[in-house]
Amino acid sequence: MAEPRSDVVRNRGRILEAARSLPRAGLRLNDVARLAEVGVGTVYRHFPTAHALVEALATDTLLRMLDLTRAAVADPDPAASLERLIRAALELQLEEGGLQTVLLAAEDESPEVHEAKRELLARWHAVLERAHAAGVVRRDIDAERLQHLVCGVEHAARLSAAADRDILLGVLLRGIRA
Amino acid sequence: MAEPRSDVVRNRGRILEAARSLPRAGLRLNDVARLAEVGVGTVYRHFPTAHALVEALATDTLLRMLDLTRAAVADPDPAASLERLIRAALELQLEEGGLQTVLLAAEDESPEVHEAKRELLARWHAVLERAHAAGVVRRDIDAERLQHLVCGVEHAARLSAAADRDILLGVLLRGIRA
Amino acid sequence: MAEPRSDVVRNRGRILEAARSLPRAGLRLNDVARLAEVGVGTVYRHFPTAHALVEALATDTLLRMLDLTRAAVADPDPAASLERLIRAALELQLEEGGLQTVLLAAEDESPEVHEAKRELLARWHAVLERAHAAGVVRRDIDAERLQHLVCGVEHAARLSAAADRDILLGVLLRGIRA
């Protein structure tokens, strides 16, 4: 098991740092290279596509979402559990612009992300099942629809002022109630 | 006031028809020209930017939305009026992919569109005011937030199966209820 | 029959002029663009491959070779006719470094070049036939072999001092004599 080379680690870091300051939508690997003061080829070697880079940028946040989700699952109250889940998702998706894309992508670059997404969805299913059993959420709301709704609220939130986020989230939370 | 030349009118029609069959997001004027069997320059003369073309494509649907909105306004029941408004918006936005962009754009190409958007928003304000007075909708939902929420649901609907649209719309309608 | 656009003609000229000052072997379209102070895309549009540009550069010289060949054919003396043919070929191939490649290429970019090469070879055949009939050249020397030998002498001449060219040519002329 070889250690990654130190210069490689450093360059990867520079690339990620540079990319972080750029809007995720329409990310150009060229711009990243210039900002990172690194050859374009290096960026392309590390991240063959813009999506690979977006995924890498979003991975931390995705893992934090997974952590918060696990914590939410541990909540004994089914309704509170679900609300924490949704809040965590929305908050982190708003924090990291590329996360929605990563969550919705059919293919993942890294196995780590793939596994995280799998577990995340499994947790959502579990939480929803419990919520259904407790009768606190409409039966026609399943994990996929809920995820799409969260993405919808994220979209709405990006159009609105930051101060309005809670209002928009509130609409979602009330709207899915049984 | 000269009549527009007949070939000009014909070309405009060909361009719009061709563009209609293309996805609105990332519309390339080049592709439109090829499909319309018209020079690129001609497309650029008619529509200096992709947005101008998207707006032109969406105008019909926008005017239909305005019609449905007027009809909704005429509904004596405040709750029904609001629901018809929202249904009309969502349905037509889903029908015409470029409409959301046009509705949210700060600047409009044509005065016709500008005026339609102005009236539309005024009607929404009126309907919401009536709904607030009747106590059928939460007070923190104003016209802008509602429009953003509809855009959010449109987004969610595009991610989901067509059959799920009513469910998603239902969440919005219940979510904004007082 | 549309006139070519003046700017197009000007750019084509700049590109050819710039390329003329560069070694034909390993010609990079990029370098040409920089030298010609023209976008790379423009060079690629005019000349999709380096070979297309090399051919364009060599066309003038090829046509001059054809002229000299026609004149040589007109010489009543079979031996003199053949010698003039060979001299013209060697001289012009040495003058224009890309000409050998063009002459030997199986595929031609422009019909003009294709036709010129066809006529050239036909003339060589005719001159050789006359020379064979007159018994002034070995029977195992046909047009193709002769062309390859001229290319060989060109190669030798490029390795040697310019002053040695006549000596090398002399070896060829004597070597093919009956």
Added chain:
Amino acid sequence: MAEPRSDVVRNRGRILEAARSLPRAGLRLNDVARLAEVGVGTVYRHFPTAHALVEALATDTLLRMLDLTRAAVADPDPAASLERLIRAALELQLEEGGLQTVLLAAEDESPEVHEAKRELLARWHAVLERAHAAGVVRRDIDAERLQHLVCGVEHAARLSAAADRDILLGVLLRGIRA
């Protein structure tokens, strides 16, 4: 004086073997490494430049050329001696594509090659001197010109069918005759 490590010797062999199957012109050290199933760095360590590798590949053939040259020199007939010299050169240059480059290179990588080239040229000078004295070859043909002519015939031979080689060689032999 340490023995070279056995794996070093093995790698050198693998590299040479792999390179032998590749065209000499435009030899890429990367391709060689892949074929040899060896790291690129290893190829670069053994052969810092493509020319070094080409020279190494051609060395055996160069030494065989030297052997045949010595034998030719031993021929008592000046004309036969010269012809054997030329035949050997042409044959081996055609056999080993990189040999011409090595023979013409101003700088040599290995002293062995340098010395072989020095002796070879000296032999050619000697044979030519004898041929001049015997009046069997034109006085304007010296060793350098002759080498260039052989390279020229090699070039011609590569353009022609293998069956034509003797004809081309014949032209050279007759062409240099006094």
Added chain:
DNA sequence: AATGAATGAGATTTCATTCAT
């Protein structure tokens, strides 16, 4: 007004060489 070849900036890809392990 219509045309579409031409433009060239900039995106992506290749590849000879380096260098940390």
Added chain:
DNA sequence: TATGAATGAAATCTCATTCAT
């Protein structure tokens, strides 16, 4: 010494927009 991923300069290619006709 061997390794080969990493490097980044420079190659090729794409494409939105312009502009001479």
